[in-house]
Amino acid sequence: MSDRRSLRIVHCFRAPVGGIFRHVRDLVDAQVKAGHQVGVVCDASTGGDFEETLLASMRDKLALGLKRIAMQRQIGPGDLIAAVRTRSTFKAMQPDILHGHGAKGGIYARLSGSLLRLSGKRVARFYSPHGGSLHYAPSAMAGRVIFRIERFMEGMTDRIIFVSAFERDTYISKVGAPRCTSALIYNGLADGEFEPVQPDTNTADFLFIGELRTLKGPDLFIDALAGAGRMGGPPPTAVMVGDGGERDQLVRQAEAAGIGAQIRFLPPMQARAAFRLARTVVIPSRAEALPYIVLEALAAGRPVIVSRVGGIPEIVGDHSAALVQPDAQALARKMAAVLGDPAAHAAALPNPGQIRQRFSIGGMATRLENEYFAALNE
Incomplete structure (x- = not known):
């Protein structure tokens, strides 16, 4: 003190x-x-x-x-x-x-x-x-x-x-x-949050974590996952972690898009536990100030795809390859690109040491x- x-x-x-x-x-x-x-x-x-x-x-x-x-x-x-x-x-x-x-x-x-x-x-x-x-x-x-x-x-x-x-x-x-x-x-972030998190074996391709409401873009995530699947290659898989009044509607949206079997809906959990469930974290928000989930994912060494909204560019850099407009088609193209070359995408992101210096x-x-x-x- x-x-x-x-x-x-x-x-x-x-x-x-x-x-x-x-x-x-x-x-x-x-x-x-x-x-x-x-x-x-x-x-x-x-x-x-x-x-x-x-x-x-x-x-x-x-x-x-x-x-x-x-x-x-x-x-x-x-x-x-x-x-x-x-x-x-x-x-x-x-x-x-x-x-x-x-x-x-x-x-x-x-x-x-x-x-x-x-x-x-x-x-x-x-x-x-x-x-x-x-x-x-x-x-x-x-x-x-x-x-x-x-x-x-x-x-x-x-x-x-x-x-x-x-x-x-x-x-x-x-x-x-x-x-x-x-x-x-x-x-x-706290010092312990800069410890790396490794994904489990047989993890999903993408993770959405947050409140299941329109502002956070879970509907964009579902439409983008379906769109990425139509761009060739094996059908991408996802985990959606969170709760909210739109959960049932989102489950129906996934079923209607024909990708219900590709998405697991899970209740809220600690972010670092959720990071083990997928290889890339997607934050498709329509609006943000400075979201913790972006900081947490990068501090844990997890690759991200993020909306170009709010203060997110202040975290990843204004010209970051991780940035995408909060639009389902643009997000689908970015997800497909990451699936095609995940190592190149991860290498272009800020590392945990860079995040620690500022946050x-x-x-x-x-x-x-x-x-x-x-x-x-x-």
């Missing part, structure tokens, strides 16, 4: 799934190790058995507790109830830092932090968008409303923390240049801690 005082830090986010949940777990581990007291507030209804296990593993680390409150995805009347409940929870936790992640977490944390400041408490209010509301189109009514809310909330914000240059630039183009202090801090948990946590103390000292 540094020679600075121990902080009381509370992280608030909606859904304990995916990249935001991973990010918060990493921060909890690093901040507890640094001697800080940490608490977490998140949605009470999101997540399955896998996520419940991860939440349970956090409880003993959280000196300020783990509190789950109903938080709906869409804007609605339930937000008012959630705001009242989160404010009461935050007040009891007595934080020095309220750090909201994602649109809903960011609103609840900053509103409550501002009310605590009105009552004389010194609370620093932090917000990390993680993509979230920035995925909306500024021409759409929902986008216009959300971006106005984002602009208004800057008056209740001490720091905005962006996880990629793409996210920062998107915020500027859709919301405007931040009128509060902001910083760019990349996501990071470590230690660097991420230290930079964020510096921002916490800077905000408290202003």
Whole structure:
């Protein structure tokens, strides 16, 4: 721990799934190790058995507790109830830092932090968008409303923390240049995640791992797998790891495309365990900020095919052979090319050492801690 005082830090986010949940777990581990007291507030209804296990593993680390409150995805009347409940929870936790992640977490944390400041408490209010509301189109009514809310909330914000240059630039183009202090801090991985993972024998050709929802492109993955199979050679095989409301629809899509027997659908599991199931990891997302799964795969020495969206080019390089447009036909061509020469594709990717230099948990946590103390000292 540094020679600075121990902080009381509370992280608030909606859904304990995916990249935001991973990010918060990493921060909890690093901040507890640094001697800080940490608490977490998140949605009470999101997540399955896998996520419940991860939440349970956090409880003993959280000196300020783990509190789950109903938080709906869409804007609605339930937000008012959630705001009242989160404010009461935050007040009891007595934080020095309220750090909201994602649109809903960011609103609840900053509103409550501002009310605590009105009552004389010194609370620093932090917000990390993680993509979230920035995925909306500024021409759409929902986008216009959300971006106005984002602009208004800057008056209740001490720091905005962006996880990629793409996210920062998107915020500027859709919301405007931040009128509060902001910083760019990349996501990071732990030392153990740079240990190589070797695929099992008789593995599948391709792996999809993530939430089974449109934003992550699982439908593109299925159509591309079918398309790659029509380009010659043995029918490619795949494993899809994850869960979500679109799972049954995706199973039917695979059957309708005539490739149901070529895909195994498996429940959520740790990424490094999933990496053993296939030779190449495919991330066909339609939108991202800076996805952990790309970092994890490359750190483990696994080849990837990734969408040219969000901050992904900041990880692999803007001219990387791994990049492809989130389009089923383009993805199919890339998958067929990788099947034709997997060694050449793997050799063109960043190696684990290059990933470690830019994306470590230690660097991420230290930079964020510096921002916490800077905000408290202003």
